[in-house]
Structure formats: structure tokens, C-alpha cells
Amino acid sequence: DQQVKQNSPSLSVQEGRISILNCDYTNSMFDYFLWYKKYPAEGPTFLISISSIKDKNEDGRFTVFLNKSAKHLSLHIVPSQPGDSAVYFCAASPTQGGSEKLVFGKGTKLTVNP
Amino acid sequence: EAGVTQFPSHSVIEKGQTVTLRCDPISGHDNLYWYRRVMGKEIKFLLHFVKESKQDESGMPNNRFLAERTGGTYSTLKVQPAELEDSGVYFCASSPLQAPLMEQFFGPGTRLTVL
Numbered sequence: 377d378q379q380v381k382q383n384s385p386s387l388s389v390q391e392g393r394i395s396i397l398n399c400d401y402t403n404s405m406f407d408y409f410l411w412y413k414k415y416p417a418e419g420p421t422f423l424i425s426i427s428s429i430k431d432k433n434e435d436g437r438f439t440v441f442l443n444k445s446a447k448h449l450s451l452h453i454v455p456s457q458p459g460d461s462a463v464y465f466c467a468a469s470p471t472q473g474g475s476e477k478l479v480f481g482k483g484t485k486l487t488v489n490p
Numbered sequence: 491e492a493g494v495t496q497f498p499s500h501s502v503i504e505k506g507q508t509v510t511l512r513c514d515p516i517s518g519h520d521n522l523y524w525y526r527r528v529m530g531k532e533i534k535f536l537l538h539f540v541k542e543s544k545q546d547e548s549g550m551p552n553n554r555f556l557a558e559r560t561g562g563t564y565s566t567l568k569v570q571p572a573e574l575e576d577s578g579v580y581f582c583a584s585s586p587l588q589a590p591l592m593e594q595f596f597g598p599g600t601r602l603t604v605l
Contacts, residue, residue: 378532380532408592410592410593412596417598418599419494419581419583419596419597419598419599420533420596421596422593422594422595425592425593465532465533469592471592476521476546476585476592477523477535477538477546477548477549478525478533478535478594480525480532480534482530482531482532483532
């Protein structure tokens with residue numbers, strides 16, 4: 377059973393527009409959420425994270441929103457650039473109990489068209 | 491600063507053979523993780539070392555997989571004997587003991603193909 381779900385396998389947007397990537401989770405023990413970006417033949421690269429005590433975290437063009445009641449988070453990229461084209465993974469971590477493993481979604485492939 | 495390195499980048503072996511993957515974490519990172527991505531699926535946790543100790547090995551598929559981290563530096567993941575379903579990309583990640591953003595730094599991965 378998948379605890380972290382990214383229901384859109386792909387997303388295509390125009391350069392300069394907003395990209396919105398969505399993620400849902402089922403485990404209420406998750407209290408830290410991260411977004412990773414992955415280019416082909418490379419490992420995932422950390423992008424931005426959010427703790428469950430917050431509902432928004434912003435870093436430059438990237439903003440992550442967390443809705444705990446809906447068990448939903450989203451990553452907004454504004455404005456989108458062609459270099460943002462990559463696979464984006466949502467990940468969650470239950471920090472309680474000493475476990476720091478990341479539970480990943482299947483990823484969403486973002487294509488930003490010039 | 492050097493990132494997480496993994497060796498080899500690719501490995502093609504036959505079913506029944508043994509393969510050993512190596513991971514060198516970022517210097518000073520006490521946490522070391524192994525993950526695996528089977529084609530088209532999510533990246534799945536295998537195990538977590540804190541220094542040389544196994545903190546969590548709940549994701550290890552079966553006893554054909556053996557991970558070690560002697561001396562708390564680099565780690566190896568041995569698959570013996572390899573089966574077809576072991577094919578995938580094996581990622582290693584590391585982080586300091588107190589990572590403020592909880593981020594883990596990933597290596598480029600080892601692509602394992604079992605024929």
C-alpha cells in the first residue's frame with residue numbers, strides 16, 4: 377500500500393507560468409515532508425521541505441503548501457523555467473520513534489516548454 | 491565538498507551471481523541510507539545506518555541482501571545470490587546527525603541489471 381501518492385505521472389507547462397505538483401499521504405505519523413528533483417542518470421536533489429507545524433514554506437521560486445487535515449501537500453514553482461524540467465518526488469518522514477527513513481511517491485515528470 | 495559517491499555506476503550480472511555495491515557518504519555524515527527504485531515505481535527505503543550501527547533495516551527485502559558499514563565510513567550492499575527482481579537503481583544517501591531540514595543527500599545511484 378502506497379503511503380505517499382503522486383497521482384499525476386506527468387505535467388506540462390509553458391515557461392513563465394506556474395507549475396503545481398500535488399502529493400497526498402495516508403500515514404498521520406508523517407510529520408516532515410520534502411520535495412526532491414531528479415534529472416536522468418542522477419540522484420534525487422533536495423529542493424524544499426516543510427514541517428507539520430507549518431502550512432507554508434517558501435524558497436525563491438519554490439513554495440510548498442501543507443494541508444494536514446486533507447493530508448495533502450503541493451509544490452508551486454513560479455515562474456517555471458525550462459531548467460525545471462525533471463522528475464519531482466514528494467517524500468515524507470515520520471521523525472518520531474527514531475526513524476528517519478523517507479517514504480517516496482512515484483514522482484511527477486514536469487516538462488517546461490520554452 | 492565532494493558529494494555522495496557510488497560504485498559502480500552500472501552492473502550487469504546473471505541470476506545467481508553475487509554483486510557488491512559501494513557507497514561513500516559525504517565526509518562527516520553519520521547517517522547513511524540505502525534506497526532502491528525498481529523501474530517505474532517509487533524509491534523505497536532499504537536500511538539506515540547511524541555510524542556503523544544498523545538503526546533500521548525494515549526495508550531489506552530478504553536475507554539475500556547484506557549491508558555493512560565497517561568503521562562508520564563507507565558502506566557496502568551485497569546481493570547474493572541475485573534474482574531477476576533485484577534489478578533496479580540502488581541509491582545511497584547520507585546526512586549529518588542533526589539535519590535541520592531533514593534533507594538527505596543522494597548519490598547518483600548504481601543501476602543493477604540481473605539477467
